[in-house]
Amino acid sequence: MTVLLPDSLDRALAHLAAEPGAHVLAGGTDFMVEVNYGHRRPETVLSLRRLDDLRMWHVEASHVVLGACVTYAQLLDPALADLMPGLAQAARTVGSPQIRSTGTIGGNLSTASPAGDMLPVLAALDAEVVLASSTGVRTLALSEFVTGPKRTARRADELLIAVRVPVANGPQEYLKVGVRNAMVIAVASVAVVVDHDGRTVRAALGSCGPVPVRCHDAESWVAPLVDWDARRIDDPRTHEAFGVRCAEAARPIDDHRSTAAYRSHACRVLARRALARCL
Amino acid sequence: MAVRDRARGGLGTEAARPDGIPKVRGDFAFSSDLHVDGMLWGRTLRSPHPHARIRTLDVTPALAIAGVSAVITADDVPGELHYGLISADQPVFARDVVRFVGEPIAAVAADHPETARRALEAIIVEYDVLTPLVDAEAAAGWEPIHPDGNVIRSVVIRRGDAAATGDVIVEGTYEIGMQDQAFLGPESGLAIPAEDGSIDLHVATQWTHSDRDQVAACLAMPTDMIRLHLAGVGGAFGAREDVSMQVHASLLAKVARRPVKMSYLRDESFVGHVHRHPARFWMRHHADRDGTLRRVEVRTTFDGGAYASSSMAVIGNAARFSVGPYRVESVDIEATAVRTNNPPCGAMRGFGSVQVCFAHESQMDLLAAELGMDPVELRLHNALRTGDRLPTGQVLRGAAPVAECIRAAMAHPMPDASPDEVLARPGGAGRTSTATEIRRGTGLAVGIKNLMYSEGENDTASATVRLAGGVATVKSAAAEVGQGFVTIAQQIVREVLGVEEVVFHSASTAEVASAGSTSASRQTWMSGGAVAQASRLVAAAICQAVALREGLTPEEVSLDGTTVVTPTARIPLADAVPDQPIEIATTFHHAPTEPLDEDGQGDADVSFAFAAHRAVVDVDPDLGLVRVVQITTGQDVGRVLHPTQLLGQVEGGTVQGMGLAVMEEIVVQDGFVKNPSFTDYLLPTTLDAPEILATFIEEPEPDAPFGAKGVGEPPIISSGPAVVAAIRDATGAPLRRMPVRPADVALG
């Protein structure tokens, strides 16, 4: 097994161009589990460890640009958490302190598990994914990037280098159901993002379909019912009905973690609560 | 030499644990850390089907791979083709038929784990897939899936007036899912062949001598040609009672003439050891208006999976304790363990008592509701006392402070109101809960567990104590699996001999006779008894030596505690030690027990221990999520020998029982384990563990060495049922199944 440790993005992309079969290694928290279970047998590993730039983030006009190797622990940093509270809340639900110090947002997106905790929040935030190869850079909407369960639009010669998140001015909530009170894979999760400036409410579901599910019907239904000047919804029945509409968007399955019926039910409860906390 | 009349670190003290610091620092070598130069890596080929006929098995392509030293199948087993803890019904390797997913078919030894893996892939196996038997309740009527039949054992206990009934009758059906021992250290060991053809097997196990006997039988070798050494055990909880890789590694080493190490992968471990039996119950309780139990009827089926393991003993326990720690004159109990194509089940901490406790305690709560009686009062009213008769007719002769356990659990202060902190509420880090939507509930449950083996088993433990140069050495094959026997043994020697410096030597099967299994809450009593007995014999030998030296008659020399008393002097024992070392080996026996007769009557048990748990939970009823806030317990321990180690057993057992109540379950579908990983087999984390407050009831057990009862199992029996009762109290959901899944609460 060869392990490549490039110290610049250009070199990393050149390696990938030469050997598109190389396995990209970020924090390794998904990667090594797959190796241990024999689901992955890499001949060549391209480690991102020395690409310091990928661990940085900055604000660019109305966007936060997160390097692909930004960790969950970084997302919990108040400077970032204030800009994207929903992403910070989701980061807090991930794993244990060890996993949060090591696991990266780029790894979570590239694994593209239906249960990945970054996915629904990034979907509700209308985030974009930046992919680079030796021939150029392209930017995809999250919905274009995640094409199926554990499937993405990344080409083998590409590296996910950044995530671009439009800053939304308003409250955000991420709620996740698991059968344990910490360090647990989501059985169902809901992200709600309120944009006071754009007067929109955006919601997405995790673990309730092959990819993160945006609740467009619920979003457009609820927006006119918000008192945007007071920044609240007065009638609790609106929260309840929003929950029902979000749950209608779910496409859950039965598996060893839970049932489709419970997942739909949980989406309804979570979406209601998330909206009630926001508005 | 530091010698006092009463040495420091004796019984009842917080003696330092000899393996404590290395374990905390990470210096302790577990069985998976074993290494010798030139060793090979063994791996196992396993069945992908729950039930299939093996049509072809061709290992030649594997043997052709460079680096592969040995490939073995059933054809290479020189001795017994089957092994088993109680009845040898499990093939070393499947030959014609596979009966569960994960059943071993062949094993390879190669120079590298990766080579071994490739060798497994190269083995050609063709199967004719058969319909698996996966419903335990259909097993008895299904065509036999094993020559020994599908009913492993059926136990009937009938006693008292069959027509007895009461003013009130409650009836219920209950189900318990499959729990896993979930030890962190995988099945692992190292087999090293010697020049003379003998084998040293270093392995993590609960009973070295039993492993040795099974390995020797399968390899057709005399037992003294197999030397079993205990390697560092990373948790056991019953799952290391059965042989896993022991025979395979030894046979590979014999064939390859090289040391062979085997260490299961995590998903392999989930099919590589037995689990706690899933069970189904029907129960009917009859009681008078005042709550007096008049009759209890029980029907239960335990799914034993493909092989018997210890199912016959587990089902015996389930039958004997299905009424719980209560007095009742009339019983009709039928408990059956069956064979299916599901994963094999066997020993796990609590051993049959855990499953029955959920059913009998659910029934007691139903009964209390029906009577309009306080569930605590109902239990106190029927609680067993010394002198009562059990369903087997056995009279309870030892300590039975059941009511005291209940009162102690109830006497602890209740926890504060739900905290204003989302992490501490149901759903925890998922931030799902809203304070106003949380409901609190309280539940009580009480359990009974037998100590030691039962039903006429002639169980013994041997140990050697040596005193030389002021240092006492205990040689024992008692498997230290984390419980702390290494400390207790030292404390006992200090107590009896007054010698402070005591070394615990974990002895191989070549050095000492069997200590019996580290199970059934028995080692402190049995091996502790052997160590005490050997120490007393050493003390007696010292007295004899003193008499000889001083020209006294044996009668003129006596012992007062740890002081030798002669007509003219009082000498501390340790100072009276002669120059030549004294070494005494001895074997300890418990009082004999009897098998059950056809009506399930007989003095089948040595002793019993009791515990009660009160659980307080916060529940989010809409989502069905639970946060266990507090568990309090009263436990019947006889005597506290080591406060911290005791608390460790109590906290660990309580949380393990709670895990079964709210999250721990092996999900089996059509014979396949669907969650063989710690991603999906959920164990409680620190955020799930409640506050635990414990009271120990010290009523010395007459027959037990130092009056101390076994303490390892009682904590796990009633904590789970107490948690389920508390969730019922909070939500009103009937909850006839444990573990409780969120949907069971949220969707009814």
Ligand SMILES: Cc1cc2nc3c(=O)[nH]c(=O)nc-3n(C[C@H](O)[C@H](O)[C@H](O)COP(=O)(O)OP(=O)(O)OC[C@H]3O[C@@H](n4cnc5c(N)ncnc54)[C@H](O)[C@@H]3O)c2cc1C
């Ligand atoms: C104990 C434990 C608990 C966990 N809990 C959670 C949880 O609660 N929620 C959750 O969502 N996840 C959880 N995970 C999964 C995992 O931690 C996350 O998905 C994490 O974000 C993965 O990031 P990583 O940097 O470790 O990725 P890696 O493991 O290094 O890589 C993951 C995948 O992404 C690819 N990859 C990584 N970075 C890039 C890149 N820049 N460009 C292209 N491809 C790339 C890799 O090739 C690999 O296929 C848990 C894992 C463990 C072991």
